[in-house]
Amino acid sequence: MSKVRLATVWLDGCSGCHMSFLDMDERILEIAARVEVVYSPLVDLKEFPADVDVTIVEGGVSSEEDLHKIRMVRSRTKLLIALGDCAVTSNVPGMRNTFKVDDVMKRAYFENADLNQQNPSDVIPKLLPRTRPVHEIVPVDVFLPGCPPPADVIFGALVSLLDGTTPDLSATRFGR
């Protein structure tokens, strides 16, 4: 049996969900035996590959880069998993949503900057008007809420999906 091609991507989040993923400790070997990790912040690869079976996405969709990335990821992935509250609800990155982007930029790069006060829009990706949950942009197949979702839930969900059964999500929730 050929291995399942697994990718993970990191949009606007703190990487805590990736940490929680690694928190499954030695059980990660069970997962590793059944999947091939083809793309991840943990893998040194620049291009997101084609024909990915499962992609786990952490983080909300905040910038034009996130938007481009998630659309491209969706088009190359069979099963998309939204991992954690930022991907599922927009969570903390979404706390700026009640402010205008200009005001957010002014606060970060002028009011709170001591040196080189300037707008960085030429250098870093432009922020979207609001941070959005992944499923408001592209269809999502599985939702794993939690900040972060517990390692047990991530492990259990991956095993269920690899076995072709429905994951049990009763042990996680918004916030946690």
Place this chain on the structure above:
Amino acid sequence: MSSRPSAKPTAPAPSSKVKTLTIDDRLVSAREDESILDAARQNGIQIPTLCNLDGLTPVGACRLCMVEVKGSSKLFASCVTMVGEGMEVVTDSERLQNYRKTIVELLFSERNHICAVCVSNGHCELQNLAQLLGVTHLTVPYRNPKLPVDASHERFVNDHNRCVLCQRCVRVCGEVEGAHTWDLRGRGIDTRVITDLNQPWGSSETCTGCGKCVHVCPTGALTEKGKSIREMAKQSRFLPYLTMMREDRSE
């Protein structure tokens, strides 16, 4: 106050009539002045609720406790619907589950409930309901309204971002504390809880600072000052006890 059936621990008065009905195909009996919710709970049948709190007059604000009654196509809030002879009640159908999930989703979308950084994370009835009903994400868009936080009171904070308009604060303040500091203003999605004549809580002349509103609040809307994330555990169990002791004294 006297028509508060759920808080009465005493045996039924001889004059009150008993009704027989079925809830989820189980034959049960209840006093005629008891609600469907009371009857269900007395028989170990759980119906999800949010605005309801033992010891306060039910208002049917959240609609989570809606049930089906045979012979009618409309749904009934079981906390404010009295039992009737021969009633056939269904508390848990696919239709009801879908409505309940939608209600929870709408509550999350209406304001800014950011559980991960909320003082009530881990102690929140809305968060628990989402988990209980299997709400893993929202199918409606977030509104992200800009809402104020009133931290003018010496000891308490009112964060409108987390309010679900259950009116427990309004009821406990009016019915139990007798101060009626809290009330509602506005309509529909613009409704807000207010103190006195819509003025900062700290400037309220009627607030006694008793903190009952804080401890009956199901979410992180009303909290004690100085609490950090996860620290605001509510103690609402004083309420049925207080009500019971007061009724004992009056009898």
